[in-house]
Amino acid sequence: IDPLRMLMVGGRAYVEAWCRRAEAVRLFRADRIDAVTELDEPAVVPPQARPHDLTDGVFRPSPDLPLITLRIGRGERWITEYYPCERVEAGDGDQWLVSLRVTDLGWARRFVLGLGPEVSVVAPAELADQVRAQALAALEAYGTPVLGAATSADPAVGAVTQ
Numbered sequence: 001i002d003p004l005r006m007l008m009v010g011g012r013a014y015v016e017a018w019c020r021r022a023e024a025v026r027l028f029r030a031d032r033i034d035a036v037t038e039l040d041e042p043a044v045v046p047p048q049a050r051p052h053d054l055t056d057g058v059f060r061p062s063p064d065l066p067l068i069t070l071r072i073g074r075g076e077r078w079i080t081e082y083y084p085c086e087r088v089e090a091g092d093g094d095q096w097l098v099s100l101r102v103t104d105l106g107w108a109r110r111f112v113l114g115l116g117p118e119v120s121v122v123a124p125a126e127l128a129d130q131v132r133a134q135a136l137a138a139l140e141a142y143g144t145p146v147l148g149a150a151t152s153a154d155p156a157v158g159a160v161t162q
Helices: 105-112 125-141
Strands: 002-007 014-019 024-028 069-073 085-090 096-101 118-125
Touching: 069 105, 105 125, 118 125
Parallel strands: none
Antiparallel strands: 002 014, 014 024, 069 096, 069 118, 085 096
């Protein structure tokens, strides 16, 4: 990155910089930076790089960003207070359907996986598939048998077609 400025927004420190990989101006939360390596070359910010207007906060949802819909239980309703939601509606029982814009599906996958069992992905199907695949991979890494699947550790289980 080629730093533009350091700033505080909502009590958090950010580095605003030209990201060489994304070829765009990006915000990086300072507390989430794991390592810094100073290069021998000076920072070179291209002339088209413009700092973000952060008067309305760091994240500003827009129609061009992916829309996700989650089914959340009572314990996860804090999401509607913490994130800007486009739609919140009562579902079955204590569950709500919540739709919100995200910067990308990779972030959404990590977000959903960090939530509890009271959350499931309704849409898009691609996100639901990614969350399911990563959750199954995590269970497999821990050696936890997945319900309905045969494991080599259980010889009594016959062949299973899925």
